[in-house]
Amino acid sequence: MRAARLSVVTAVATAAALTAVTACTAKSDAKDGDAIQVTAADSKCDTSVASVPAGQVTLKIENKGSKATEVEILFPDDRIVSEKENIGPGTKYTLTAEVKAGSYEIACRPGMKGHGVRQKLTVTGGSTARRNPKLDKAVADYREYAQEQADATVPLAETFARAIKAGDLEAAEKAYAPSRIGWERTEPVAESFGDIDPKTDTRADGLEQGQKWTGWHRLEKALWQDKKIGAEEKTLADQLVTDLKDWQTRVGKAAITPTSMANGAKELLDEVATGKVTGEEDRYSHTDLVDFKANVEGAQKAYELLKPVASKNDSALTTELDKQFTALNTLLDKYRTDKNGYDFVSYDKVTKDQRKELSDAVNALAEPLSKLAAAVVK
Incomplete structure (x- = not known):
């Protein structure tokens, strides 16, 4: 059982409100193999990069807020690629996932409810590694x-x-x-x-x-x-x-x-x-x-x-x-x-x-x- 999500209309309004009170920054593109640093708080979700190459991606998550949070990698239609729920205040977690080329979002959901605060993530190219x-x-x-x-x-x-x-x-x-x-x-x-x-x-x-x-x-x-x-x-x-x-x-x-x-x-x-x-x-x-x-x-x-x-x-x-x-x-x-x-x-x-x-x-x-x-x- 996970916390429920907001409706699309409410989610858009919530996202706009959260954007008004916090800045979600994206600093630089990642090099192949680099981790994405994700800093979550009660009203923000900062990520260290805006784009990564296709293949394995690692999120180094730190919750600096006062509430447990959930961090997700999402498709544009809100399907979940990978997630970690219940990251407690002051704790860290490493999430490893595989992503193909395309557009995604990284979402932090303080209190594990609602639309959350989101960052755009672009996945470029294609993985050259052959999977076992x-x-x-x-x-x-x-x-x-x-x-x-x-x-x-x-x-x-x-x-x-x-x-x-x-x-x-x-x-x-x-x-x-x-x-x-x-x-x-x-x-x-x-x-x-x-x-x-x-x-x-x-x-x-x-x-x-x-x-x-x-x-x-x-x-x-x-x-x-x-x-x-x-x-x-x-x-x-x-x-x-x-x-x-x-x-x-x-x-x-x-x-x-x-x-x-x-x-x-x-x-x-x-x-x-x-x-x-x-x-x-x-x-x-x-x-x-x-x-x-x-x-x-x-x-x-x-x-x-x-x-x-x-x-x-x-x-x-x-x-x-x-x-x-x-x-x-x-x-x-x-x-x-x-x-x-x-x-x-x-x-x-x-x-x-x-x-x-x-x-x-x-x-x-x-x-x-x-x-x-x-x-x-x-």
Whole structure:
């Protein structure tokens, strides 16, 4: 789940307002291999260059603001090439991506909401480096995996919607968590489109001003907290299916590269750390551990596809990643209520100490996983 985006009209107005209060400078063109220095603050986003050659690009990000920020490389239509969410105040992060020739924007989104402050980025020429055929296969296999997950999600969402439309509270509650598994495994791909996630997976505290609350979590609240299914919920159930079918048809058009796979795997762990471990994601149903497991599985799938190349470039890294994935999965298995399925204990039954143990295991995996993108493009 990511913070929602503003509408196009509001976004333009917001961008104009931000431009009026801050200057976003671009100093000089980068040389091949040079990093782009990105300095984010509460009302600015300064970048060190306006253009880079096609191929690998590295963003050296520093957040000098008082709010957590998100930094993205965007296509002109707001599709995401690569991103890093939740960069805390006073912290730094290195983001590695691959870009083809064309026009892009680098966006900083203070508070991880809204249109943000943006810099134009021109990518020139074409990369002369030939990509490892194993990486091309990894991308193709991951694209197939993402499509499979979307294809499997829609019928599960339809089952969830049918139960709501039938007014069957118990059946709807039972169908809720399974309908989210495929989405949670491949969420970075869905998020790359920009407009689907806010409609399907936004929590109440992630809404933009004037945004109508729709999607899974709106229905989750109705089922578990309000204990009612009315006409509005039945309409929203149909809308959820429609939005997920939109996602299903667009998955094949997603911009996927080896580095976006690696960064996406890290983003899935960040999703766990900021939403699932805290119990904020599924706050009404307490089915957070289902989402947690799906996020880990999606991250592991991307890693396993990239591992043949990453292991040659950095065998110590892949050894550590294997170790930490095993440790986290073993820990999660302690909370299963069936041996091989997706039934987990209700997260409100997980103690503070147990949550700390889960958090520590996530952090132990997230640290080496943050190095995967650099390892696959060495």
